[in-house]
Amino acid sequence: MALFQVSGLKSYAELREQILPARQTHLFDRTNHYNFGTKTQEFAVPLGVDPSGFLGTCSRDGGVSIDLNHGTTTLAFKFRHGVIVAVDSRASAGRYLASNDVNKVIEINPYLLGTMSGSAADCQYWERLLAKECRLYRLRSNHRISVAAASKLLCNMMLGYRGMGLSMGSMICGWDKEGPGLYYVDDRGTRLSGRMFSTGCGSSYAYGVVDSGYREDMAVEEAYELGRRGIAHATHRDAYSGGAVNSEYTLVYIHQPTTPVPRCLRHFSLVQTGVSTIGRVAGTFQD
Incomplete structure (x- = not known):
């Protein structure tokens, strides 16, 4: 003062x-508003604007209709040796194919990742903001934030804007002193912890494949193949999640730093970033 x-x-x-x-x-x-400024934590929404009321008027019968169509498939599951994350690379805006080369895995820090599902703008903004808050936490406390705390922070951000038109379903995946961690957070402020999650319009196809072959004691090679097969089936059957023949998807293996990278992952162009091994795979679907 x-x-x-x-x-x-x-x-x-x-x-x-x-x-x-x-x-x-x-x-x-x-x-609990947020932006990238340093003076006030306020989101860039003009004061006096009611986003939920505005979206309600746009969806009424007889008026202007805004149909926010999205399409994607993201998949992640925990097992004994770490976390496998698999996502497609297609960005669609309704019937329009915007891009076939989108990286839907956002690196929050070298041991923590987030996935994109819903609006690309919302996912990128809030997960980049989460990355900033995680860096500030590391500087203030002199130790890195846990996967559970990072997911709780993102959940609190979403609770402040519930019902305001955000579209986001993200999985926060990482490794901390408790071992591998996997949490699901969406735009309604829902936060769930589990061993397996899939989001997007192709999630039902991915669940059908992964449920049939998932085991807690899988080897790394088995987990990699299961994730690859799950996302490949989803991109093959779902029109909004990738091509029907040649699909491109991203596979991520999150593991303890002392764990060696398995041979099956060395066949692809990989980038080693701390405890996360990221590889882009272009493959042909086969039943």
Whole structure:
């Protein structure tokens, strides 16, 4: 407060009272807003705008309709030696194929990854913001954040914007002192911990394959092949998740730093980033 008085700057609460009427300020007192600035943690939504109400008017009968169509398939599962993550690489906007070469695995830090499902803009923004918060946590506490805490932080961000039109279903995957971790977080603030998750419109196809072959005590080679087969079947059957013949997908193996990379992963162009081995695979689907 003394620094504010010396510099002559006004606090955020005072500025907000000048913009909004006194009877409406409580409606926008959202302290868990986020942006990339360093002074105030506020999301870039103009004060006074009601996103949920705006989206409601756009979806009414007889008015302008905004149909937010998305399509993707992401898959992740834990086993004894780590976490396998498999995603497709197609970005679609309804019936329009925007790109066939999208990396849907976002590196939060060298031992923590997030997947993209839903709106690409929402997933990229919030997971990059999560990466910033994880770096700040490391600097403040002098130790890295756990997978559970990182997923809880993303969940709290989503709770502040529930019902405001966000579209995101992300899996936070990583390795910490507790071992491999896998959490699912969506735009409604849902946070689930489990051994296997699949998101996107092709998830039902991926679940059918992975459920039939999943075991906790799988070898790394078996887990890699199971993830590859699950995402390949999904991209083959789902129109929004990849081509029907030549599909391109990303496989990630998250493991302890002392674990050697298996030979089956060395056949592809891999990038070693801490405890995450990332490889892009172009393959042909075979039943």
